[in-house]
Amino acid sequence: MTLLLKCWPSLCVKLLTAIGLFWAGAVVAESEAPLPELNTAKAAFVFNFLKFTTWPETVFTRTDSLTICLLDVAESLAEEVRALGNRTIGTRRIVVRTTSLREDDFARCHLILVGADGMDKALATLTGGGALLVSDAPNFARKGGMIGLVLYQGRLQFELNTEALANTTFKLDGRLVGLAQNSRRDR
Numbered sequence: 044m045t046l047l048l049k050c051w052p053s054l055c056v057k058l059l060t061a062i063g064l065f066w067a068g069a070v071v072a073e074s075e076a077p078l079p080e081l082n083t084a085k086a087a088f089v090f091n092f093l094k095f096t097t098w099p100e101t102v103f104t105r106t107d108s109l110t111i112c113l114l115d116v117a118e119s120l121a122e123e124v125r126a127l128g129n130r131t132i133g134t135r136r137i138v139v140r141t142t143s144l145r146e147d148d149f150a151r152c153h154l155i156l157v158g159a160d161g162m163d164k165a166l167a168t169l170t171g172g173g174a175l176l177v178s179d180a181p182n183f184a185r186k187g188g189m190i191g192l193v194l195y196q197g198r199l200q201f202e203l204n205t206e207a208l209a210n211t212t213f214k215l216d217g218r219l220v221g222l223a224q225n226s227r228r229d230r
Contacts, residue, residue: 079119084199085179085192086123092177092190093154094132095216102153102173102212109135112142112152112174115161120179124156149174153213157188173212184225193224200224 093109109132113121121141128139142149149155152174157165159180166187169176176189184191184202189211191202203223208215 079123081199082120082123085120086127088192088199088201089124089154089156089177090127090130090132090137092175092215092219093137095219096154096175096213097216098153098173098213103135107135108138109153110151111137111139112149112155113139113158114142114149114155114165115158116156117158120156120158157183162186162188175211175213176207195224 089111093111111124111127113124116124125139127137130137142152142155149169154175154177155165155169157176157178157180159178162178162180162183165176165178177183177192178188178190179192180188182191184204184207187204187207189204189207191204193200193202201223202225203215203220
């Protein structure tokens with residue numbers, strides 16, 4: 044406690060606030076603006092979804108890269124995902140680009156990250172096929188998307204829509220499937 048008494052007033056306030064939030068188990072409400080740490084975590088999930096998904100070799104005839112396409116994603120999250128660009132998974136380089144719903148646009152995508160504003164359009168247009176559909180929009184997996192990023196008990200997790208994933212050309216690693224929040228909750 045003597046350490047807290049000897050700190051600068053502004054530092055003491057910040058430190059006490061941080062300790063208070065830690066002990067209170069602060070939860071980010073869905074209505075609040077996303078924290079930078081939350082967007083960093085979402086980008087890490089996207090990276091791992093790519094890492095633990097296997098596509099047939101035929102989808103790589105035009106390119107050797109893995110392409111993440113951003114569709115109506117909030118700029119703060121898009122910035123974090125763009126930081127994944129030029130990283131590699133195995134021998135494949137990650138490319139990140141913004142896309143529209145034109146068929147020739149999303150045909151080259153391996154993972155399409157959909158923002159809340161584009162969810163309804165994406166679900167009506169992009170069903171089945173070769174792209175993994177991921178979103179942080181509320182109830183995305185329950186409404187027909189493949190992977191929904193969710194806050195559950197104050198932690199970022201994900202839900203899978205196994206029906207939507209059954210009609211695809213790629214396969215998710217069983218370890219990834221076992222980590223899904225709805226898989227654990229159903230046990």
